[in-house]
Amino acid sequence: MKFYSTILNKLFDSAENLETEEKKFQEKQTKAKEEQEKLRVGRKARAKEVEDKFSEANALLDKFLRDYGSYHLNMTFDSPFSMFDKFFRF
Numbered sequence: 001m002k003f004y005s006t007i008l009n010k011l012f013d014s015a016e017n018l019e020t021e022e023k024k025f026q027e028k029q030t031k032a033k034e035e036q037e038k039l040r041v042g043r044k045a046r047a048k049e050v051e052d053k054f055s056e057a058n059a060l061l062d063k064f065l066r067d068y069g070s071y072h073l074n075m076t077f078d079s080p081f082s083m084f085d086k087f088f089r090f
Helices: 015-068 082-087
Strands: 003-005 010-012
Touching: 003 015, 010 015
Parallel strands: none
Antiparallel strands: 003 010
C-alpha cells in the first residue's frame, strides 16, 4: 500500500517514512522562517545604523559649510565607477 503526503505531494511506501519525511520538511520550514526573522530584525538594526551615519555625515558637512562656505568634491574619472567610490567603499 502506498501513502500520499499532501504536504510533500509524494508517495511513500510506509506511514513511518511519510511521517519522518514530513517532520524533516517541517523542521526545515521552521528553520527557514527563523532565519528570515533574524535577517529582518538585523536589517532594521543595520538600516538604523546607516541612517545614523548619514545624519552624522550631514552634520559634519553642515558644520564645514558654515565654517568655510562651500565644499567641492574632487572628481576624477579614471574608471566609470570612480564617482561611486567617493561615496561607497566596496
